[in-house]
Amino acid sequence: MxxxxxxxxxxxxxxxxxxxxxxxxxxxxxxxxxxxxxxxxxxxxxxxxxxxxxxxxxxxxxxxxxxxxxxxxxxxxxxxxxxxxxxxxxxxxxxxxxxxxxxxxxxxxxxxxxxxxxxxxxxxxxxxxxxxxxxxxxxxxxxxxxxxxxxxxxxxxxxxxxxxxxxxxxxxxxxxxxxxxxxxxxxxxGEWTRPSDLWPVFRANQLRLMWNNRNESGVNLIRRQIYNECIHSAKLSPGVFRLMVPTGGGKTRSALAFALRHTVEHPEQHFQRIIVALPYTSIVDQTASEYRRIFGDRLVLEHQSQANVPEGENQEEFALKERLASENWDHPLIVTTTVQLFESLFNNKPSHCRKLHNIARSIIILDEVQTLPPELMEPTLNVLRDLVDNYGVTIVLSTATQPAFDQTPYLRAFQGISIRDIVPRPERFFQDEIMKRVEYMPIRWNQDLDSLADEIGKIDQVMVIFNTRKAAFDMQDLLLKRNVKDVYHLSTLLCGEHRRRILNEIKRHLDIEAPHPIHLISTQVVEAGVDLDFPVVYRAIGPLDRIVQAAGRCNREGQRKEKGKMIIFDFVDNKAPPGAYKTGLDDSKILLERNEPDSLYDPALYSEFFQCLFRDVDLDKRNIQSYRRDLNYPEVAKRYKLIENTVLVVVSSYNDNEGERRLQTYLHESNRETFRELMPYTVNIRYDELKREEIAECVEEVSPGLYRWIGGYDDKTHRGLLGIVRDPADLIT
CATH class of the missing domain: 1.10.3210.30 (Hypothetical protein af1432)
Incomplete structure (x- = not known):
């Protein structure tokens, strides 16, 4: 039978x-x-x-x-x-x-x-x-x-x-x-287009861009030179690469150009996809939108969040469909968060691991790679090394402030590996006067935020970045009490659609031809990769790489009559997240005290900073490598967290209840398309926040791991979810 x-x-x-x-x-x-x-x-x-x-x-x-x-x-x-x-x-x-x-x-x-x-x-x-x-x-x-x-x-x-x-x-x-x-x-x-087939489309788009900017000079000429060097280096054999160019040097487009051309130059590798991993959802929004303008919607997958899919052996159709909604990264171009990428690589649950086999034969661009948590660096680099050695993966470490993985005795995973520069002798671009668009000021001491608010309120266009959300909220309140107009706030408590609209408004205010007053008070979410161009930026003293990245939002295009002003400040209650962040802040103070402000244009200083940081931090603080050797998958997943456990919350009221409409569509028909449609109206909050009575009253679970926010949502002063001021890490899934 x-x-x-x-x-x-x-x-x-x-x-x-x-x-x-x-x-x-x-x-x-x-x-x-x-x-x-x-x-x-x-x-x-x-x-x-x-x-x-x-x-x-x-x-x-x-x-x-x-x-x-x-x-x-x-x-x-x-x-x-x-x-x-x-x-x-x-x-x-x-x-x-x-x-x-x-x-x-x-x-x-x-x-x-x-x-x-x-x-x-x-x-x-x-x-x-x-x-x-x-x-x-x-x-x-x-x-x-x-x-x-x-x-x-x-x-x-x-x-x-x-x-x-x-x-x-x-x-x-x-x-x-x-x-x-x-x-x-x-x-x-079906069968997706290979990334090598995207190269002609991208090249045509780049040629149009270069033609439209053919009469421009300055920063755009530097960007063009960097782009051309990336294309030339794509011929190099697959492996690990470093893309180190100054902030504002066009590395986002140039990194993709290198990756696409690399797939063309090496057909024997059979590269299946390009994965661009970024640290902040605000950059994911921006990058995915740019790629869609070039390639269209169908070929680009933006994957930021993933609900906690109910695992188990339930075979009823509704349960099966919820599990089927998880992503498997079957696109030629993926734009995701570093949290989504790395926590999946160390996860043990089916819905999170489903995509992993599609990482083989891919090119991974780790944008703003300096944001990877030092306490997890040893297991993180160990997995990256394994992907390169055994799964046909090429890695691009992309940032202006390179972490010097191959120049420290404290990291075993990358010892003996050859990390090649895509742009040879990158320090020449940092020292080019065209790229020195910002004047770094000596560290400024403020007795309190009141005196700082008086100063900031008198500036027409300024961005201020704090280490904690509470400090940002306090500054916003002080400016509003002074009747300062056009005060904006950005943090991870805003849903993606709200954040996108705010960024568009800010860019309109910053138009050099028709400028309007704008005061942006933000957390670190805005300081790396976000395409903003302020004449003045204030940054609370923090890790050195964060300061340099913040400066990349100042006079970004180099089109202002005067150099931008980058002001590093300190104040009495300048608190910082504990652990490696606080260690990095302390190391930065020491380096900045013994170096002139202009040394922040020297990549050697970045290398020195990271060598100090890697020396002072336990690079496998949670002993993950030991549990990996024992094949203890649940313990590895529990210990490898770029941020603490979070839950996905739908902001149902924003944009005339559009979030609620999309939520109902998803609940009626759970699949990956309806889940993607829901994502712009979601926020991740820490699981332990749900234990607080005042927060628990503001959420209701609508399906396992997915919540509706029924509390206050501030879209006037742009604080987003109300009632949460504690500071989670600034990366979110």
């Missing part, structure tokens, strides 16, 4: 009587998983993982559960992942392949609830139902029996290798399930 006549994988979709047959599902998932793992040589393993992942559905109790789901009868979900993992474990042990059982059995065991620790997996697989196994074996024997061929990997590589196989299984499982339940969505995926 054919197994497809006996067992089902999923119920019929609504309006259909066609069941999803188990045999068909297993074979299709096996083929997909094998294809996904081809770039890193794991096709044999992945095929078996896919072929055996749902063998537990042979269980008569599970088949009865599916029938109840199909007829609307209440039923209790029947776990099945462990039974498939047990079959894999026993078969491998008996076939003298006992040493590779984790790579096959652990992804199967975790494909619904997440990867667990090696020790726990071993215990869970040692106890099994022999009667159920007797039903599984004859069914499994009827499935295709591929020849087992596996590559050898070191223990140090196993943690990421297993996670990649897990990712391929999850994505293959989700895609074949989506094909059954939502064939229209599945057909829309």
């Amino acid at each position: 054919s197994p497809s006549e006996q067992f089902n994988a999923h119920t019929p979709r609504k309006g259909s009587k066609e069941w999803h047959r188990l045999e068909s599902h297993l074979i299709e998932v096996a083929k997909l998983a094998a294809r996904f793992c081809r770039p890193f040589g794991a096709t044999g393993l992945a095929y078996l993982v896919g072929l055996w992942h749902d063998l537990g559905k042979v269980n008569p109790a599970f088949q009865e559960y599916l029938k109840n789901c199909a007829t609307g009868k209440p039923g209790i979900s029947v776990p099945h992942a462990r039974d498939g993992a047990i079959y894999a474990y026993l078969r491998l042990v008996k076939s003298s392949k006992a040493d590779i059982w984790p790579e096959i059995a652990m992804p199967i065991l975790g494909h619904h609830n997440g990867l667990i620790a090696l020790g726990e997996a071993s215990l869970r697989l040692s106890d099994y139902d022999k009667n159920l196994l007797k039903k599984i074996i004859p069914f499994a024997d009827l499935l295709p029996s591929p020849k087992m061929s596996f590559i050898s990997i070191s223990d140090a590589q196993k943690e990421l290798y297993l996670r990649m196989i897990f990712s391929a299984l999850v994505d293959a499982d989700y895609l074949d399930t989506e094909k059954h339940f939502a064939p229209r969505n599945a057909s829309a995926r």
Whole structure:
């Protein structure tokens, strides 16, 4: 008897009587998983993982559960992942392949609830139902029996290798399930354009830009020279690159130009996509919009946030569709946050890991790479090194203030690696008078914020950046009490659509031809990569790289009659986030006290700062590398956090309740398209904020991990969510 006549994988979709047959599902998932793992040589393993992942559905109790789901009868979900993992474990042990059982059995065991620790997996697989196994074996024997061929990997590589196989299984499982339940969505995926095909489109856009600016001089000439050098360096062999140019030097476009041209110069690498990872959502908004103007909407994926998708073995259609809404990065150009990228690389949950296999054979541009947390630097660089060495990835470290990863004895992960400069001798551009658009002033001491507010209120156009949100709020209040007009605020408490509108308003005020007064009081969210051009910038003393990045928002285009003024200030209550940020602030004070302000144009000073920082900070503070070696996936995920745990909150009232309309659309039809539409009206807040009574009263959970904000939202003074003034890290997922 054919197994497809006996067992089902999923119920019929609504309006259909066609069941999803188990045999068909297993074979299709096996083929997909094998294809996904081809770039890193794991096709044999992945095929078996896919072929055996749902063998537990042979269980008569599970088949009865599916029938109840199909007829609307209440039923209790029947776990099945462990039974498939047990079959894999026993078969491998008996076939003298006992040493590779984790790579096959652990992804199967975790494909619904997440990867667990090696020790726990071993215990869970040692106890099994022999009667159920007797039903599984004859069914499994009827499935295709591929020849087992596996590559050898070191223990140090196993943690990421297993996670990649897990990712391929999850994505293959989700895609074949989506094909059954939502064939229209599945057909829309198809085969994407390769990034090498985007190069002619980008080049044409760049030529038009250069033609339109052909009579300009100054900064644009420098940008053109940097761009040309990036194109020339794209011929270099794949690996790790450093793009170091002054703020305002056009590195965002030039980095993409290098990446696109690199895919053309190296067809043998079969690059699948370009991933641009940025630290702040405000830059993600800006960068994704620019790329869409060049390539259109279809080829660019903007991935900022991800709701906490309910994991588990529930097979009801609504639960399956919620899981299918997670992203798998199947686009040629991804614009995302560094949090989304790195926390996924260290995560253990299916919805977060689903995308990981698509990182293989990609080019990753880490924009503003200096913002990576020093306390996580050792595991972060270790994974990047592994991606380069074993997954065909090219890395571009892009920033004006390079962290000197290869110039410090305190980082083991990048020792012995060759980091090549895309722009040779970058210091020449920092010392070029054209790029010295800002005059750095000596550190200014203010007794209190009142005296500083008096000074700032008299300036027509100024941006002030504080280390904490509370200080920014206090300054905004002081200016409003003085009846200063056109006071704006930017922080991570604004939803993306609100933030986008504010930035557009600010840019209109800053128009050199028709200037208007503007006072922007902000947190660090605005100081790296955001395309603003103020004549005067005040920056509370902080880590040296933050000061230099803030200066990049001052006289950015070099078109003002006078140099911009960059004022570094300190005051009595100038508090800073604890840990590496505070350490960086203290190191900066020492360096600035013994160097002239103009030394902030010297890249050697940036290198000295980071060497001091890496010396003073524990670069694996949470002992993550030890847990990675032990294959303890839950503990790694728990410890690797660029920011504390956050929840996604929908701002339903902003823009005439547009957020609520999009939320209702998502709740009615949960898929990745409706989720993307919802994202501009969301804010991430820390999970521990929900424990505060005054905040708990302002939210209501509408689906697992997704909340509606029913408290106050300030779109007048642009503070966003009201009631939250504590300072989370300025990166958000």
